Amino acid sequence: MIVRTRFAPSPTGPLHLGHALAARVAHALAHQSPGGRFLLRHEDLDGPRVRAAFYQAIEDDLQWLGLGWDGEPLRQASRAAAYDAALTRLRDQELIYPCFCTRREIQDEWARMAAAPQGVESPVYPGSCRSLSRPQQLAKLNSATPHAWRLDAQRAAALTGPLTFRDLCCGTVAVNPGLLGDVVLARKDIGCAYHLAVVVDDAFQQITHVTRGDDLLASTHVHRLLQALLGLPEPLYLHHPLVRDEHGQRLAKRSDSRAIATLRQSGLTPAEVLALTDPALPACACF
Numbered sequence: 244m245i246v247r248t249r250f251a252p253s254p255t256g257p258l259h260l261g262h263a264l265a266a267r268v269a270h271a272l273a274h275q276s277p278g279g280r281f282l283l284r285h286e287d288l289d290g291p292r293v294r295a296a297f298y299q300a301i302e303d304d305l306q307w308l309g310l311g312w313d314g315e316p317l318r319q320a321s322r323a324a325a326y327d328a329a330l331t332r333l334r335d336q337e338l339i340y341p342c343f344c345t346r347r348e349i350q351d352e353w354a355r356m357a358a359a360p361q362g363v364e365s366p367v368y369p370g371s372c373r374s375l376s377r378p379q380q381l382a383k384l385n386s387a388t389p390h391a392w393r394l395d396a397q398r399a400a401a402l403t404g405p406l407t408f409r410d411l412c413c414g415t416v417a418v419n420p421g422l423l424g425d426v427v428l429a430r431k432d433i434g435c436a437y438h439l440a441v442v443v444d445d446a447f448q449q450i451t452h453v454t455r456g457d458d459l460l461a462s463t464h465v466h467r468l469l470q471a472l473l474g475l476p477e478p479l480y481l482h483h484p485l486v487r488d489e490h491g492q493r494l495a496k497r498s499d500s501r502a503i504a505t506l507r508q509s510g511l512t513p514a515e516v517l518a519l520t521d522p523a524l525p526a527c528a529c530f
Contacts, residue, residue, distance in 0.1 A: 257297065260520055268454045285320075340393055439469060
């Protein structure tokens with residue numbers, strides 16, 4: 244197998260040490276294999292937050308770190324037709340439904356429930372719109388009521404049957420289709436949402452190994468389900484630890500002191516910056 248990995252930042256802010264680790268892991272894994280390829284994907288679907296300058300800043304930081312990529316960077320903003328085709332396929336199978344709930348309405352519903360269904364970090368969507376009849380859905384759609392499209396996780400799981408995915412650190416993991424509930428796959432304001440776009444693009448770029456932070460391990464349950472529903476290849480996974488600050492919190496783009504550009508300006512070399520990510524390198528792989 245020719246290993247193909249990818250690094251997929253969002254051009255909504257500068258790269259920080261957490262990004263450096265993610266790129267380093269993907270780059271190293273690709274280059275451990277003869278002919279391996281490391282690809283760059285700009286996840287730029289969040290239009291209001293995307294800034295043109297960050298595309299170049301991301302690429303400049305990667306080049307400075309010595310983490311060059313193969314081929315032309317992919318921009319998700321150019322992939323709308325592929326996402327629409329995947330969404331149509333799921334809609335034709337009656338595996339998604341329109342959700343007209345506002346964030347406040349969802350919060351109010353959680354408050355009314357004696358025990359809101361709990362996800363990994365917060366309660367999952369309570370399914371308020373799942374039971375709407377077809378005429379009710381059409382009436383709201385025809386009135387241009389703002390809506391999202393959600394995956395019907397229970398119906399999807401019944402169709403696929405039991406699934407697993409293989410993680411190079413965690414081993415074989417049984418998929419829990421309802422772990423994140425009926426996730427949003429598309430919204431009117433940004434079109435395709437993360438869960439669907441990443442699955443479609445990993446298949447398009449022929450990614451064999453998906454490497455990313457262990458904060459996204461729960462998302463892989465959804466992604467494996469979508470791969471099965473859409474007939475897409477199943478990659479191997481490597482979920483690595485996160486770079487954390489002195490308080491044990493994961494880094495955010497507002498962590499300017501950990502931004503690659505800031506560290507560059509302070510006089511650190513690329514090797515010194517990458518060495519700061521050493522404590523978070525996954526013990527299950529050789530780097």
